[in-house]
Amino acid sequence: MSTSMVTVQQEVKHNKRRNRVSGYGIAFTAFGTIWLIITVYPLLYMLMTSLRTQNGYLMGKPWLPPLHPTLDNYVQVIQAGFFHYFLNSVVVSVSAVVLIVTFALFLAYVVVRSRSKIVHTIFNIFLVGLAMPIQAAIIPVYLLILKLGLYDTLIGMIFPMVAFGLPLTLLILVNFLRDIPTELFEAMGLDGASDFQTVWHLVAPLSIPSLVSVGIYQFIQSWNNFLFPLVLTQNKAVQVLPLAIVQFQGEHTIDVPVTMAAVIFSALPLILAYIFAGRYLRRGMLTGFGK
């Protein structure tokens, strides 16, 4: 009898506490909702404006959806050559990612598997580059690219991007490879595998999740990189998207809706990737920092 009383009392107390907790929960959700609005509304503005006519933009209320939505702006963006810039961006980003990940994986393998002092010094030099700003090297890089005859070429943008993508990628892969049991390497060695074979048959397959994460991260970085294209190109034939939208904006100063369409177009692949593979993108973004 008395025990059940206690239980009931506890239950009541518990419910009370839970109510109090949910009060906090509501306040917390309200806070989260405010940030949700702050996040979404500018994005919505982007989308709504890109569907407006020029007149609709000048006369209408910017906070409401357009009365007569139109895709004309997107047509105009495509006609302005954005599909070409899009392909340039794809070539630059994909090449940069493939080179960064391959080179970093090779070096990471050597760093993990050898006890050479020189290699560890090299590793430490790479790590010092971790927070090195591109801006610190851009002036000599610009003059070097000019000298090499790579100004206004896609390769001229890819090479420096690879250099600056290496430190973080290397660090992440080294951290990952260290967790591969030494016995596996030794077993490969006993089977007579060379270093290249070990990387190909053991290291690469095991590190696929890391490679995907770090690859996604570097892809986003390259896709959105602005300083290298700005300084290293001026010919429209080799323009990539971030530079293209800035130039486009300069040519259409009054036509805001068409510029907004260009902005959305430039982010389209990442938006689609997020819709279909959001988890990977979120994991990729946190690569090396999260954990």
Added chain:
Amino acid sequence: MPGTRMNWQRWVMTLPAIVFFGVFAIVPMCVAVYYSGLNWSGIGQAQWVGLANWANAFSNGEALHSLWLTIELMILCWLFQNPLSLVLGVFMAGKQRHRAVYGVIYFIPLLFSSVAIGITWSYILDPEFGLLDSLLKALGIGNGSENWLGNQHIAMFVVALIIAWQFVPFNSLLYQGGARQIPESLYEAAMLDGATPIQAFFFITLPQLKYTIITATVLILTGTLTYFDLIYVVTNGGPGDATQVLAMDMYKQAFTKLNIGAGSVIAVILAAFGLLLSILILRLTGFNKMESQMEGV
């Protein structure tokens, strides 16, 4: 048989990374030190002037001004991003379904380049047709034609707020990860002792997130140091020189005024900052230790 010794295959493997990093990062950074002593427009004859560019940069106060603005931007970015990201991260770490949905949406700004975000916000803040001013006018708040980015007293604040809009999603993801690793039992014990959620936040969550706070702080400082793209698009360093941070100043000196020497002085200052931050990262995380270790960050 591959052991732990170097052989030719291993040297071949290290070569590409070393060549690329050396040629396009390390050597240029060293060359920048040499350029900082030149009087040169990038073409034609260069003239060695020793420390004249350095003396110039500090005597006319322009470089000091950009240095100060960079530090100011770092502080503003930290204040605008870190506390907010922490609370949002804890919010997203909750198991409730709606929080997960919110988290998915919070991420979206990270898909856009700084340039895209800069262009969008400069239209939102436009004094004539912008979203914010027309919204304020419709609500009857203020004069409805505030020139947010053209006012040199608030331009830097506004820039820092736009940066926060862009990067709070990233930092809150960090905190979400950190908060999820806090053992549930700590909260259960606190609840049994009658702690309120607010108390639990200050006495459990906050201390447990110590390492995440350090990581986020370093990343915010590193990011802000090189903040260029968005400022280039939104204010181009203006109005006047109100948002002329180091990276912006460097770009203008070298590529607009064609003064390679003066630009290189600022580049070297940036490199020194970067070096300092790299060492800080390595010290705080112990990344360069040779043992496998994953905790902490």
